[in-house]
Amino acid sequence: MSDILIVDDERDIRELVSDILRDEGFSTRLAANSDQAVAQLNTAEPALMILDIWLKDSKMDGIDILKQVKRNNPDVPVVIISGHGNIEIAVAAIKQGAYDFIEKPFNIDQLLVVIRRAMETARLRRENSTLKRGEARGAEMLGNSAPFRRLREQLDKVAKSNGRVMLTGEPGVGKETAARYVHGQGPRARAPFVTVPCATIEPEHMEEVLFGRETEGRGIEPGLLEQAHGGVIYFDEVADMPPGTQTKILRVLTEQQFTRSGGTDKVRVDLRVISSTNRDLSAEIAAGRFRQELYDRLNVVPVAVPSLADRREDVALLAEHFIEQFHAAQGLPLRALPEETSAALQAMNWPGNIRQLRNVVERVLILGDGTGPIQPSELEGQNGNAGASTSEALALGPQITSLALREARELFEREYLLAQINRFGGNISRTAQFVGMERSALHRKLKSLGVVGGMRVEEEMMGK
Numbered sequence: 001m002s003d004i005l006i007v008d009d010e011r012d013i014r015e016l017v018s019d020i021l022r023d024e025g026f027s028t029r030l031a032a033n034s035d036q037a038v039a040q041l042n043t044a045e046p047a048l049m050i051l052d053i054w055l056k057d058s059k060m061d062g063i064d065i066l067k068q069v070k071r072n073n074p075d076v077p078v079v080i081i082s083g084h085g086n087i088e089i090a091v092a093a094i095k096q097g098a099y100d101f102i103e104k105p106f107n108i109d110q111l112l113v114v115i116r117r118a119m120e121t122a123r124l125r126r127e128n129s130t131l132k133r134g135e136a137r138g139a140e141m142l143g144n145s146a147p148f149r150r151l152r153e154q155l156d157k158v159a160k161s162n163g164r165v166m167l168t169g170e171p172g173v174g175k176e177t178a179a180r181y182v183h184g185q186g187p188r189a190r191a192p193f194v195t196v197p198c199a200t201i202e203p204e205h206m207e208e209v210l211f212g213r214e215t216e217g218r219g220i221e222p223g224l225l226e227q228a229h230g231g232v233i234y235f236d237e238v239a240d241m242p243p244g245t246q247t248k249i250l251r252v253l254t255e256q257q258f259t260r261s262g263g264t265d266k267v268r269v270d271l272r273v274i275s276s277t278n279r280d281l282s283a284e285i286a287a288g289r290f291r292q293e294l295y296d297r298l299n300v301v302p303v304a305v306p307s308l309a310d311r312r313e314d315v316a317l318l319a320e321h322f323i324e325q326f327h328a329a330q331g332l333p334l335r336a337l338p339e340e341t342s343a344a345l346q347a348m349n350w351p352g353n354i355r356q357l358r359n360v361v362e363r364v365l366i367l368g369d370g371t372g373p374i375q376p377s378e379l380e381g382q383n384g385n386a387g388a389s390t391s392e393a394l395a396l397g398p399q400i401t402s403l404a405l406r407e408a409r410e411l412f413e414r415e416y417l418l419a420q421i422n423r424f425g426g427n428i429s430r431t432a433q434f435v436g437m438e439r440s441a442l443h444r445k446l447k448s449l450g451v452v453g454g455m456r457v458e459e460e461m462m463g464k
Contacts, residue, residue, distance in 0.1 A: 003029065
């Protein structure tokens with residue numbers, strides 16, 4: 001970003017400085033008075049501003065404009081120039097936030113040095129702020145299953161554009177991770193990524209959190225929209241946004257500007273918007289809880305994030321990743337995940353999806369004994385079916401005890417093979433290898449048990 005706004009009431013100076021800066025590779029915009037300067041600032045935020053302190057025929061002088069810039073565009077460095085320089089004016093300008101003060105007639109080489117230093121300082125400040133928030137690193141997307149590969153292909157395409165994205169999926173599937181991946185792979189990767197947790201912000205405080213506020217005692221407190229300027233704003237669980245706020249956000253998306261609570265100045269923002277929801281927004285719209293116009297604005301590119309049940313092949317890979325993550329972050333044991341434990345994890349129900357898997361791994365590492373491989377027995381009680389003990393898992397209920405041996409065996413074989421097919425994402429070859437059967441024999445067994453759906457995934461893939 002090398003756009004410089006030059007504000008000076010003397011046309012010759014404006015154009016001379018502009019010509020020199022253009023020769024140096026900068027782009028410039030010009031303003032002759034305070035009205036033009038404010039209009040240019042509202043059009044787009046410049047990388048730097050050169051501001052004359054005395055402006056003829058203007059409503060505001062340079063100090064007034066400087067105060068407004070530091071209030072509404074605090075990241076823009078301002079270099080003050082004046083033909084009536086004195087110590088008092090220079091000190092006043094620096095106190096109000098000017099980067100430097102240069103007296104006319106100035107040496108153009110000196111001006112260029114100051115400009116480059118100011119822009120470099122501003123760049124480093126932005127990068128430091130980004131690093132502090134942890135926004136500079138892209139989110140990791142892990143998986144090998146077909147549903148996961150399709151998701152990542154979609155996200156890679158979406159990341160290249162500036163289009164608004166709506167992520168849908170069950171709670172815990174990793175919608176925020178997907179949003180951060182889009183941010184990290186896109187042109188705004190070095191700019192902020194700011195999350196708006198719509199479900200946890202109290203409705204009466206939502207607008208102050210989003211738009212910020214201005215008060216006499218505390219001055220300006222920027223909101224999340226302002227903090228995300230130039231980057232990505234992520235509305236997490238957007239269906240929980242209060243109706244009144246929905247109307248105002250719709251206006252922001254249309255105009256790219258807003259007014260802080262208690263303020264009068266327009267604040268312009270350049271944002272990419274990503275939203276997520278685990279609800280059916282069509283039903284929310286029909287019930288009058290969500291605005292159709294806002295949905296149309298946000299749902300430009302819809303992306304469905306698959307549940308963990310739809311990508312069971314990735315369970316072991318994700319579990320190993322969490323083990324390494326907890327070891328690095330908390331010093332928990334770096335324990336191996338043997339094949340039988342991976343199989344048990346893949347067979348478990350995961351209504352809480354990736355978030356639940358992460359919690360289970362952390363719990364096992366905290367409560368487990370020693371540093372050896374994680375055993376299937378350590379998963380007991382972790383969820384509704386695979387966590388049961390061996391005796392509980394084999395307990396015979398009326399469904400089994402009322403059947404003859406042959407029928408009971410067929411029922412067990414059917415449920416067992418269905419669980420293994422689901423575990424391997426419908427891949428018959430991998431299922432056959434795990435259960436110790438020839439592929440053709442497994443096909444015959446499935447057919448005899450009436451499990452025709454289990455073969456459908458692989459056969460459809462082979463037919464493509």
